[in-house]
Every structure is written in structure tokens, then in C-alpha cells.
Amino acid sequence: MTHAQGTLASYRAEAEERGVALSRVFLDGEARQSGKRPEVLEALMLDRMNVMRQAVARGLAKPQHSRSGLIRGDAARMDRWIEGGGSLLGPAFSRLVAAALSVAEVNACMGRIVASPTAGACGVLPAALFRVAEEKGCGDEALVRAFFTAGGIGLVIEKLASLSGAEGGCQAEVGSASAMAAGALVELMGGTPVQVDHAVAFALANVMGLICDPVKGLVEVPCVKRNAMGAVNAAACAEMALAGMESVFAADAVIETMGKVGRRIPEEYRETARGGLAVLPLSGCESCGQGNFCS
Amino acid sequence: MGIFDIIGPVMVGPSSSHTAGAVRIGAFARKLLGEEPASAVLGLHGSFAATGEGHGTPLALLAGLLGMDPDDEGIPAAREIALERGLDFRFEDVDLGDVHPNSVRLQLASGGTELTVSASSVGGGRIRVFDIDGFQVDLDGVYPTVLLAYPDRAGAVAMVTTILSNAGMNIATLKAHRTSRGGQALMAVELDHTPTAGVLNALRHLPHMDQVRFVPRLGFGG
Numbered sequence: 126m127t128h129a130q131g132t133l134a135s136y137r138a139e140a141e142e143r144g145v146a147l148s149r150v151f152l153d154g155e156a157r158q159s160g161k162r163p164e165v166l167e168a169l170m171l172d173r174m175n176v177m178r179q180a181v182a183r184g185l186a187k188p189q190h191s192r193s194g195l196i197r198g199d200a201a202r203m204d205r206w207i208e209g210g211g212s213l214l215g216p217a218f219s220r221l222v223a224a225a226l227s228v229a230e231v232n233a234c235m236g237r238i239v240a241s242p243t244a245g246a247c248g249v250l251p252a253a254l255f256r257v258a259e260e261k262g263c264g265d266e267a268l269v270r271a272f273f274t275a276g277g278i279g280l281v282i283e284k285l286a287s288l289s290g291a292e293g294g295c296q297a298e299v300g301s302a303s304a305m306a307a308g309a310l311v312e313l314m315g316g317t318p319v320q321v322d323h324a325v326a327f328a329l330a331n332v333m334g335l336i337c338d339p340v341k342g343l344v345e346v347p348c349v350k351r352n353a354m355g356a357v358n359a360a361a362c363a364e365m366a367l368a369g370m371e372s373v374f375a376a377d378a379v380i381e382t383m384g385k386v387g388r389r390i391p392e393e394y395r396e397t398a399r400g401g402l403a404v405l406p407l408s409g410c411e412s413c414g415q416g417n418f419c420s
Numbered sequence: 421m422g423i424f425d426i427i428g429p430v431m432v433g434p435s436s437s438h439t440a441g442a443v444r445i446g447a448f449a450r451k452l453l454g455e456e457p458a459s460a461v462l463g464l465h466g467s468f469a470a471t472g473e474g475h476g477t478p479l480a481l482l483a484g485l486l487g488m489d490p491d492d493e494g495i496p497a498a499r500e501i502a503l504e505r506g507l508d509f510r511f512e513d514v515d516l517g518d519v520h521p522n523s524v525r526l527q528l529a530s531g532g533t534e535l536t537v538s539a540s541s542v543g544g545g546r547i548r549v550f551d552i553d554g555f556q557v558d559l560d561g562v563y564p565t566v567l568l569a570y571p572d573r574a575g576a577v578a579m580v581t582t583i584l585s586n587a588g589m590n591i592a593t594l595k596a597h598r599t600s601r602g603g604q605a606l607m608a609v610e611l612d613h614t615p616t617a618g619v620l621n622a623l624r625h626l627p628h629m630d631q632v633r634f635v636p637r638l639g640f641g642g
Contacts, residue, residue, distance in 0.1 A: 155423045169424065176430050176491075191434075193474045232433030235476050235496040240545075241427045244436050250427075272427055279426035288426075289543065305426075342471035344434045398471070 131284045132377045133325065136277060137318045147308075147318050148270035151277030170269045173239045177228065177251035180238045184227030189234040195345040196234060200227035217260045221360060222353045225252035229352040233345045242279045242288040242301055245344035248352030249302035250275055250309070253359040257310055267313055275309035278325055285377060286384025290337035291396040293387025295351060300332035300383065303355035303362075304376075310363035326372035326379045327362035333379075334386055336394035338401025347402050429545055430491045437522050438468065438475035441541025443495065444638050446484020448549060448561050449526045449537040451635040457485055457528040460507060463514030466521035468541075478511055481524060485509075489639045490545060519550065547638075555597045555606040561638035563592050563610035568623065569631040572598040572605040579626050580607060587619045 129135065140150045156163050183189075188198025203223040206212075212219035229248035232238045238247045254275070258268050279288065282301045287293040307328035308321040316324075332355075340346040372379070393400030431440040450457065460482075468477050476496065483498040486505070494501060502509055516523050520540035528535045538551035549559040552567065559565055570576055577596055584591060590612040598605040614636060624632045 151423060158422055166423075170427065173424075173427055173430060191474075192476065235432050235434065235439070235479070237430065237491055237493055238433050239428055239430050240436050240440075243544075244431065244433050244439070247433070273423060276423035276426040280421065280423065283421060283426065341474055342467070343474040345474075 131281065133278065133281045133322055133380070134375065134377050136281070137322060140318045146270065146274070146312055147277060147321055148273040148312055151273045151280075152270075154277075155273070167269050170272050171265060174251075174265070174268060174272060176237060176239050177241075178255065180228040180231045180236060180247075181224045181251055181255060182227075183236055184230045185223060189227075189230040189236070191230075191233045191343075191345055192235075193341055193343055193345060195340065195343065196230050196349060198230075199349070200230050217256065218357075221252050221256040221356050224256055225249060225353040225356040226349060228252065229344075229349040233343070233349060241275070242283070242305070243290070243298050245290060245339075245348050246298040246302035246352060246355065248349070249299060249355035249359060250306050252352070252356035253306035254309060254313065256356075257360065257363075258313065261314065263313055271309040271313040274312045274321065275305040278305045278308045278321075281377070282380050282383075285380045287387055293384060294335055294390045294395055295337040295348075296329070296332045296335040296383055297387050298337065299348070299351045299355040300329055300335055302352075303332065303358045304328040304380075306356065306359035307362040307366070310359060311366050314363065314367055316363075316367050320366040322376045323370065323372045324362045324366035325376040326374050327365055327370075328358055329376070329379045329383050330372070330374070331358050331362065333383060334390070336390060336401050337396040338394055338403040339396060339398055340403050340405075340407070342396075342398040342403075425544065431545065432491060432493060432495045435475045436545040437541045437543055438472060438477045439480045439495070440490040440545035441522065441543075441547050442468070442477045442480035442524070443484040443488060443490040443492075444545060444547050444561060445524060445537075445539045445541060445549075446481045446526070447487070447489070447638055448484070448539065448547065448559075448635060449528060449535070450485050450487060451638075452537060452552070452567065452633055453528050453530055453533065453535050454633060455530050456487070456505070457507060457530045459529045460485055460509045461527040462509065462511050463516070463525040463527070464511060465514055465516040465519065465523040465525070468522050468524055469513040481526070482507075482509060485526075485528070520548070525551075552606065554599075557597065557606070557608050558595070559608060559610070561635065563612070564614045564637050565635045566609045566611065566615065566620070566623065567633045567635070568607040568609070568629060570605055570607070570626075570629050572600075572602050573628065576605065576628075577607065580609065580623060583619065583622045583626070584609070584611070584615075587615065589613060589615055589619065
């Protein structure tokens with residue numbers, strides 16, 4: 126396995142050598158590159174977290190309806206279901222699902238979000254990180270660090286593979302967001318850089334080959350619900366790594382493989398809306414009452 | 421590429437290419453025009469035409485023309501705001517040829533000035549302006565940019581760079597284009613820093629300079 130600059134292994138080696146968390150390595154790297162002080166960068170990250178928080182709250186408080194009619198307030202619906210005691214695995218799990226739906230719906234409905242790493246995958250990180258932090262009582266300082274870890278993992282994926290659905294399918298968008306969130310959750314919960322590596326490898330391995338098939342070319346169906354899947358996957362993979370489970374592949378190798386698989390996914394399954402769910406006839410039109418749903 | 425390109429930009433959804441990039445194209449054109457356009461014909465090409473409506477691309481282009489940033493929550497209301505302000509706008513589907521699938525041609529008018537700008541949204545909200553009034557250019561809005569129109573003649577580049585050099589301004593890129601030898605020319609200069617009004621004024625007073633336009637660095641929200 127390569128330890129070339131820009132791989133997760135190279136960042137991990139630096140973290141272990143300095144005896145610091147991965148987030149510190151990523152933050153210092155960003156400070157060097159941008160010429161800005163770490164405190165300034167941390168404040169900027171907090172600003173972005175607050176935009177994400179507003180997006181989580183917005184879709185839960187008010188049903189979001191998109192111009193196409195494909196998005197019809199499912200996050201708010203999920204929130205009411207949880208409030209009514211309907212949660213299958215307890216409210217913490219269901220709220221994570223609801224938060225991911227909420228941010229992705231706000232995005233689909235032209236609300237303000239943080240693309241992380243893309244707009245289509247913007248629900249994964251806020252859902253996974255905010256909900257676990259809330260459940261475990263982590264403060265903003267720890268969360269800011271976790272977001273630097275997430276961003277750093279994203280940089281590695283961008284370098285070794287791709288973050289674009291058009292280039293690599295949905296595995297490169299929601300899958301990358303999920304891997305970023307999984308690694309960040311491990312650090313948030315006090316895991317080691319090696320455990321971060323395992324979580325990233327688990328998360329990407331779980332979505333290997335996931336196609337990008339946006340109905341009508343819009344990031345609505347199936348994208349919004351895949352954000353929920355990405356957040357759940359991140360939590361599951363972080364938990365596996367924290368429990369001591371080890372990936373048989375290094376994260377860098379899984380990332381590179383994701384990139385290779387993405388390049389071999391036929392073009393009709395890479396954001397062109399010419400395959401997969403994108404060409405399936407829509408059902409339930411009579412009852413939807415949303416005008417242009419079928420147009 | 422840095423961490424804040426990954427955790428960012430802050431933008432109004434749903435698409436960094438179709439929405440955020442479209443706002444920035446509109447904003448570039450407005451700044452190049454120098455004021456709010458009175459009329460605009462917006463020609464949508466490729467994927468901008470095919471999936472633009474659902475992505476709010478027409479709203480995003482109008483929002484940029486109205487002076488909004490990619491994270492402005494007024495973007496979904498851009499059509500109403502444009503009508504309120506009396507902007508006479510029209511959308512059409514166009515074929516701009518072998519260009520990026522997310523491309524648009526903006527034909528703007530304001531007072532006595534007319535301007536045609538063609539640009540592509542190339543991913544992550546980044547843009548590439550490839551045509552200004554029929555001159556082939558290659559600009560991305562990342563740098564403060566000066567555009568100078570003049571009759572092609574010897575020494576024009578030297579006169580411009582002398583003024584910039586005397587003002588201590590570093591040039592990132594400089595490219596001059598012309599219709600033909602001795603014809604009409606357009607010079608595009610990307611700078612590291614924003615030029616003062618004095619520098620722009622000195623450029624405007626150069627002999628034979630028809631027009632000097634300035635586009636400040638484009639914002640990207642949050």
C-alpha cells in the first residue's frame with residue numbers, strides 16, 4: 126500500500142508521530158495552505174455547522190415541497206411519527222434518519238445548505254454528527270474537530286478517487302459523505318486514527334458500486350432517502366470500528382477501488398438520468414395532487 | 421482544494437452546478453455590465469435547458485443578475501423580484517455548439533450599453549466564462565478582472581502593464597484577443613488584488629481605449 130502524500134495513511138502516520146488526533150493534522154494542513162490562523166478556521170467551521178443546524182431544523186418544522194412535486198414533506202412526516210412514539214429502534218436512531226431527510230429536502234427545495242461534499246449528499250454529515258453528538262453530550266468544540274476530520278477524509282477521497290456522481294456514481298457522493306461521517310464519528314467518540322481508517326473502509330465498502338440515477342435529473346428521488354441511508358451507514362460503521370472490528374483492507378485501497386469501480390459504471394448510471402430508477406415509470410400519480418408530478 | 425471546498429460552499433440548493441454556478445454566472449455578467457440590466461435574454465444550453473427548471477437554474481441566473489450571492493435565500497423568489505424591479509427578461513433554449521453541457525448565453529442591455537456573455541458551470545459552483553461580445557476568453561471569476569476593448573495596435577499591452585506595474589499590481593494572467601490584425605481587440609487581465617479607482621481611471625484615459633470594464637472577485641456565500 127502506498128504511503129504517498131495525500132493518502133489517509135500519510136495523515137495517519139503524521140498523527141501517530143505527533144501523538145495528536147487526525148483533526149489536528151488536517152487543521153494544521155489547512156492553516157498552512159490558506160495562511161489563516163487555526164482559530165479563524167475553527168470559527169469558519171462553526172459558521173458552516175450553524176447553517177447545517179438551521180437546515181436540519183427547517184425541514185422538520187415545516188414540510189418541504191419541491192418544484193417537481195417529487196419531494197413532499199417526508200422529513201416532517203418522520204418527525205411526527207417519532208413524536209407519536211413510533212420509532213423502531215428508539216428516538217435517537219429515528220431522529221438521525223429524520224435529520225438526514227430534512228437537510229436533503231431543504232436542499233431539493235432551494236433552501237440554504239452546506240454542500241458536504243456535494244449538495245446532493247448534504248444531509249449525511251449533519252445528521253450523523255449532530256445526532257450522535259446530541260446523544261452522547263459532545264459540545265461544539267469537539268464537533269468542530271470532527272468536521273475537520275470529515276473534511277480531511279473528503280480531501281483524500283477527492284485525491285484518490287472522486288466526489289462527483291457524474292464521475293463515480295452515488296458511491297462517490299452519498300458514499301463519500303458516509304465515509305467522511307463514519308471517520309469523523311470515530312474521532313468524536315475518542316477512537317484512534319487507526320479506527321478512523323477502519324470506519325472509512327467499512328463505510329465505502331458498504332456502498333461499492335452504488336449508481337447515480339436521479340429521476341428527472343434532479344437530486345430528489347432517490348437521492349434524499351439515500352442521504353438517510355448514508356447517515357445510518359456512517360453510524361453503523363463508526364460503531365463497528367469503535368467496538369474493535371478491523372477492516373481487512375486499508376481505507377486508501379478501498380477509496381482507490383471505489384474510484385476504479387466508478388469509472389467502470391456505465392454512463393447511464395452516472396447522473397445522466399438514463400438508467401436505473403431514473404427511467405422507471407412513476408407510480409401513485411392520481412393521488413399525489415402535485416400537478417406536474419407526472420409531466 | 422481545501423477543507424472548506426469539501427465542507428462547503430454554503431449555498432442555496434439543490435445543485436452546485438445548476439444552482440450555485442448559475443448564480444455566479446449571472447453575478448459575473450452583472451458586474452461586467454456595471455449596473456443592473458434593464459433587459460436580459462437568457463439562452464439555456466444542454467443540461468441547463470433539459471433539467472434547469474427543476475434545479476431552479478433560471479431563478480439562479482436571474483438572482484445573479486439581480487446582485488445576489490449563491491447563499492442568498494431570496495434566490496427562489498428571483499422571478500418575482502425581477503418583475504418588481506422591471507427587469508425585462510426572457511428564456512430560450514439554444515445550441516451553443518461543442519461546449520460544456522451546463523452552459524448559458526446572456527444577452528444584456530442597460531441604458532445605451534449592450535453585452536453578450538457566454539459561460540459554463542463546470543462543477544462545485546466553479547464557472548468558466550468563454551465568450552464576451554464574440555471574443556473568446558477563459559475567465560473563472562476567482563480573480564479581480566479588468567477587460568479592455570480597443571482598436572488593435574502596437575504597444576497597447578505595454579501601456580496597460582506599465583500602469584499596473586507602477587501601481588504595484590501583480591498580474592495573474594493576461595490575454596489579448598482580436599477580431600483581425602488591426603481590427604477590434606479585447607484584453608483580459610486577472611489581478612492578484614483589487615485595483616483602485618485611480619488605476620481604473622488611468623486605464624480609461626489611455627489613448628484609443630474604447631471601454632474599460634472591471635469585475636471584482638466573485639463571492640461564494642458563508
